[in-house]
Amino acid sequence: MLLNTITTPSAEQQSELDSTLRELLQTKSLSYTTKAFEVICDIQNYTNNLLHLKDHYRYDLYLLTVTWIQTPLCNVPDSVQKDFNRLYLRVLLPYMTNKVKFSSKSYATQPICIASVEKGGTKDSNGGNQASLHNHGIIAARGLVSGKLKSLSESNLKHTLIRYCHSTLTNRRLKEAVTLLNFISSIQIKKVTNFQSQVSYPFKQLGQFSKYVSKFPDQIDWSHITPASRAKRLQQTETTNAVSM
Numbered sequence: 001m002l003l004n005t006i007t008t009p010s011a012e013q014q015s016e017l018d019s020t021l022r023e024l025l026q027t028k029s030l031s032y033t034t035k036a037f038e039v040i041c042d043i044q045n046y047t048n049n050l051l052h053l054k055d056h057y058r059y060d061l062y063l064l065t066v067t068w069i070q071t072p073l074c075n076v077p078d079s080v081q082k083d084f085n086r087l088y089l090r091v092l093l094p095y096m097t098n099k100v101k102f103s104s105k106s107y108a109t110q111p112i113c114i115a116s117v118e119k120g121g122t123k124d125s126n127g128g129n130q131a132s133l134h135n136h137g138i139i140a141a142r143g144l145v146s147g148k149l150k151s152l153s154e155s156n157l158k159h160t161l162i163r164y165c166h167s168t169l170t171n172r173r174l175k176e177a178v179t180l181l182n183f184i185s186s187i188q189i190k191k192v193t194n195f196q197s198q199v200s201y202p203f204k205q206l207g208q209f210s211k212y213v214s215k216f217p218d219q220i221d222w223s224h225i226t227p228a229s230r231a232k233r234l235q236q237t238e239t240t241n242a243v244s245m
Helices: 011-027 030-056 077-097 104-109 143-150 158-168 171-181 228-244
Strands: 060-069 112-119 130-141 184-191 213-216
Touching: 030 060, 030 112, 030 130, 030 213, 060 077, 060 143, 077 112, 077 130, 077 143, 077 158, 077 171, 077 213, 130 143, 130 184, 143 184, 158 171, 158 184
Parallel strands: none
Antiparallel strands: 060 130, 060 184, 112 130, 112 213
């Protein structure tokens, strides 16, 4: 099933979209505003897809926040987005799935993520050495991946991920991952309990940072996402395989 249409947003979401568009029209060129509006519509479509995953495919949603240690590059949105992409693909995704290599066959068990860059507004947990730019995102997951995220109790996953890298990755992958984690101030993952407010939270400053949105995968391939009933059997198979390893 493909969701190519944009459903009607909630009153709260519509208010945020209107505010963002007013800001764009007042401060940006028409070409920039047009492009940003396309991004806003794309984000709205993606969040609608997240709701569909939650309601019809039994995915759980999680709010992801990544903050960075203050360095000159951490003040550059393009650099922050690229580092986030590397963090997700090289560290977070392998950690969540217990896999280092991925193929189309494993698509159905992989989480789905959309994230953006934001400035300010987070509590400095690093003694004044935390960069203003940071990342917020939504992760959609089910099965063993969701179970793993639900069980997380630490407020900062940085040290957990460093231990994971040392125990699982080798050589160049390990060096790249640890180097990247050394520039991170904190990593937080919390289960979404209020869809309307929390799913739109990562995109509060979309008018300013519309160029810096990351999606994994770029488009949801619904043909690879199993129905809820089959997903339950798939989870049981995953659990059996994990126990036998």
